[in-house]
Amino acid sequence: QVQLVQSGAEVKKPGASVKVSCKASGDPFTTYFIHWIRQAPGQGLEYMGVVYPSAGTTGYAQNFQVRLTVTMDTSTSTFYMELRSLRSEDTAVYFCATEFPQSGRFDYWGQGTLVTVSS
Amino acid sequence: QSALTQPASVSGSPGQSITISCTGTSSDVGSHNLVSWFQQYPGKAPKVIIYEVSKWPSGVSNRFSGSKSGNTASLTISGLQAEDEADYYCCSYAGGSTWVFGGGTSLTVL
Numbered sequence: 001q002v003q004l005v006q007s008g009a010e011v012k013k014p015g016a017s018v019k020v021s022c023k024a025s026g027d028p029f030t031t032y033f034i035h036w037i038r039q040a041p042g043q044g045l046e047y048m049g050v051v052y053p054s055a056g057t058t059g060y061a062q063n064f065q066v067r068l069t070v071t072m073d074t075s076t077s078t079f080y081m082e083l084r085s086l087r088s089e090d091t092a093v094y095f096c097a098t099e100f101p102q103s104g105r106f107d108y109w110g111q112g113t114l115v116t117v118s119s
Numbered sequence: 120q121s122a123l124t125q126p127a128s129v130s131g132s133p134g135q136s137i138t139i140s141c142t143g144t145s146s147d148v149g150s151h152n153l154v155s156w157f158q159q160y161p162g163k164a165p166k167v168i169i170y171e172v173s174k175w176p177s178g179v180s181n182r183f184s185g186s187k188s189g190n191t192a193s194l195t196i197s198g199l200q201a202e203d204e205a206d207y208y209c210c211s212y213a214g215g216s217t218w219v220f221g222g223g224t225s226l227t228v229l
Contacts, residue, residue, distance in 0.1 A: 035218070037220075044122070044208060044220060044221070044222045044223040045157070045159075045165065045208050045210070045220040045223070046220060047210070047217060047218045047219060047220055049217075050216055050217075058216075059215065059216020059217060060216075060217070061120070061217045061218075061219075062120060062217070095164055095165075097164075097165075102153070103153070103170055103171055104153045104154065104155035104167075104170040104171060104210065104212065104218075105155070105167055105170040105171075105174075105176055106155065106157070106165070106167050106170075106210075107167060107176065109164035109165065109166075110164070111164065112164060
């Protein structure tokens with residue numbers, strides 16, 4: 001069992017950056033991969049990137065390779081997603097989720113963090 | 120990567136079966152047996168209902184079943200119930216540490 005608790009809603013201006021946190025508790029976080037997925041209002045799910053805690057490596061979807069950084073703080077079991085050069089189209093709910101390695105079994109999800117980009 | 124293709128909406132009556140298709144390419148659905156399906160209610164996080172094409176996570180009803188043929192995966196829901204009314208998303212591993220989602224299908228139980 002894992003619980004993921006994300007940071008609160010953010011309002012940002014175009015061109016700014018946002019950093020969303022996702023704190024894990026329960027099973028050792030090195031058991032899972034941690035993914036970031038977003039959902040714009042009324043739209044579908046969009047894959048962003050992943051961190052592999054046991055290896056300390058990351059992966060990014062092509063659309064986010066330039067603007068996205070995913071990191072982790074092993075001392076606090078907290079994962080971070082930082083998106084830079086925000087534009088209005090980045091307004092979305094951002095989710096973190098665990099995956100049992102190499103299975104596509106995205107078992108546990110954070111509650112979501114709404115990021116609003118508006119001038 | 121381009122999003123996987125799903126029908127925007129499907130509907131069925133209680134007790135009936137429906138199938139949602141998910142079409143990708145030889146680089147994602149066609150290359151990997153890592154296709155998942157998610158159920159999402161409004162305002163809630165998605166819930167995985169199928170993984171590795173046809174496996175059930177613990178606690179998920181076997182009324183949900185998954186399959187794949189070539190570049191197309193499918194989700195079948197049998198014995199439709201009112202509580203199945205939700206949005207459904209497919210998702211496939213696409214290589215290079217990345218995944219791709221379908222555009223989502225809204226299921227209406229008539």
